[in-house]
Amino acid sequence: MRDTPELIPIPSDDEALWQALLRRDPLPGRFYGVTTQGVVCRFGCPARPPLRRHARYFSSVAEAGEAGFRPCLRCDPAGERAAIHAAAVRAACAAIEAAAEAGEPVPSLAALAGKAGYARHHFLRLFREVAGVTPHAFSAALRTRRLGDALASGGRVVDAVAEAGIGSESRVYEDGARMLGMTPGVARRGGAGEVIRVAFGNGPLGLVMVGMTGRGVCAIELGDDQAALRASLAARFPQARIEPADEAVRAAVARVLDWMEEPRGALDLPLDLRGTAFQRRVWEALRAIPSGTTTDYAALAGELGLPRGARAVARACADNGVALAVPCHRVVGRDGSLRGYRWGLPRKAALLARERGGAA
Structure with missing residues (x-):
């Protein structure tokens, strides 16, 4: 069950730290050293816990290093190994994109692994962990x-x-x-032969535009200027004919405004979502997040079977053109901080505050 992410309170006494170590609680900004092995670990390390008399606690990896401890190879507390892996995968992605741009065959997994300096099977695992997909799927x-x-x-x-x-x-x-x-x-x-009817309304977060095809709502956009919102819709559907609202669209706008005034439950509208299969998977997962709660990009990626696919999920959220009904505003950073929102972070903050019953 999702809930609003909260930072785990960081204990200050040894007993609480020891219990957190045993539970493998992730404590941001705290680390523990194992005197018998001379290593420093992040809280949550999957390694077997040490005996209590062999544990020391630190506020940073640098502090532990000054005390003579080296980083654990399993949990990589300094993030050095993860950074090296990420750089290798970014280079492989760039090589794939360069080959595609030049019209050349995509490099094989063996070639990508060899260039990165890893064994083929090991690089496949790294690529999947970092990118969330295999090189072939990428x-x-x-x-x-x-x-x-x-x-x-x-x-x-x-x-x-x-x-x-x-x-x-x-x-x-x-x-x-x-x-x-x-x-x-x-x-x-590009929407040629289609008619998209649009209507505007003013709500607690400013101007709202709803666009609707014969199949359902294809756009809910938030902004400050009707012309800019129309231009955004036209960019997504360059060949469609955009016409003034009919009764169905005006009713949809009214439902959107009512929901913004009291955002409880899902904004239930017939939708016409246009995107890739992956984007639509993400958008459907977004619609399952209950009002008043949040998840983070990494957790959502994990639910979709992509434990390292947080960036891909974030891109799919950014490509969502149906605000509120596909509630991408309910996805935040792992630490609970607000991250990018197509219609502006102030609106994202206001939406979350309203859903939680606070002042907008």
Whole structure:
């Protein structure tokens, strides 16, 4: 069950620290040394706890180092090993992207591992832990993004397939809905032939715009200027015809404003979500977060089976164009701090305060 993240109170006495060590509580800013091994660990280290008489406590890894302790290889308290791994994976991702941009074959796992200086199976594990996906899945996602961009520009499907580096046009037609979240034709048309009706309203967080197709709400945007909000919608659906509201859209705006006044439960509206299969997985997970509670990007990634996919989850949150109904404002940093929000951090803070019953 999710709850609002709270920092675990840091004990100040040895007894409380010892009990936290035994429970493997993660205590930010506290570390313990093991005198018999000469190592310093972060609280929560998976290694077997030492005997109590062999434990010493420190406020930093540097302090422990001055006392003669070296970092534990299992929990990496200084984060040095994690930084090296992350840099190796970033370099591999850059190599994959460079090959795709140049129209060259994607480097094999063996080539990526060799360049990074790791064994093939070890690098596969590192890549999956850091990026949240395998190199093959990362490459496939990159091709899908390039395909979507090419189709959105209005190019022919056959040209978009070639530009994205996908070997078979027939595969795109067979798997297009799974890859893109829509058929290639719909993606290529950029909303051509569709009518999006829009309406505006003023609520406690400022101006609200709702856009609706025949299938449901495709946009809920927050802002300060009608023209800017219309421009944002037009950028997402460049070929669609945007028209004034009908009764259904005006009713949707009224429901949004009512919900903003008293944000309890889900904002239940028929939705027309446009995104990749992964984005829609994230958006559906966001909709399951109860009002008044939060989760963090890493925890949400873990629920989706991507223990190191926090960045990918954050990107999917940033691409959400349906505020409130897809409540990306309920995702915060691991320490409870507010992170990026498409419609501004002040609105994110105000939304969370309202959901928790505080002043906006």
